[in-house]
Amino acid sequence: MVQRGLVEELLRSGVIWMCALCLKCKERCPSGVAPCDIILELRNIAVERGLPFPEGYSTLMFSVLEQGMIQAPQEVATRQMELVDREKLGLPSATSPRDMAKFSRAMEKVME
Ligand code: SF4
Incomplete structure (x- = not known):
């Protein structure tokens, strides 16, 4: 096109x-x-x-600005339909950037 x-x-x-x-x-x-x-x-x-x-883009961007992630970590279903989280899977916790204010400022600068 x-x-x-x-x-x-x-x-x-x-x-x-x-x-x-x-x-x-x-x-x-x-x-x-x-x-x-x-x-x-x-x-x-x-x-x-x-x-x-799409409205989802705004939601996604605000989530990244506020949490450093596109969405908070969620439980997932195994093949046996058991809900598990990162801890149950033996994965390290997914955390936001250590200095959220610094991260948000950097993101805002990128978005300018
Ligand atoms: S979805 Fe992936 S393969 Fe398809 S146009 Fe976008 S970048 Fe390219």
Whole structure:
């Protein structure tokens, strides 16, 4: 769509928010095509223009700013449907950055 000049349609379609930014396209494409780079740029343009974006992104960003994580650690279900947390799995606790105020300032600077 970008090659065809349909940037406005892309910006308003919502499809640019579906990319998980897993970077597989960038790492594996034998032709060196990186759609994720274009998608990221389109997202930046959309936000700069004040176009709507999925509400989940705001929630995610505020969570990172407030907790240093996209979400608090949660229990997961095993194959036997037992709910386990990190401690039960023998994993170290997932904690927020030590200096949350410093972390938040750094994040705000990145977001400027
Ligand atoms: S476009 Fe690329 S980065 Fe985005 S989800 Fe698909 S493979 Fe991953």
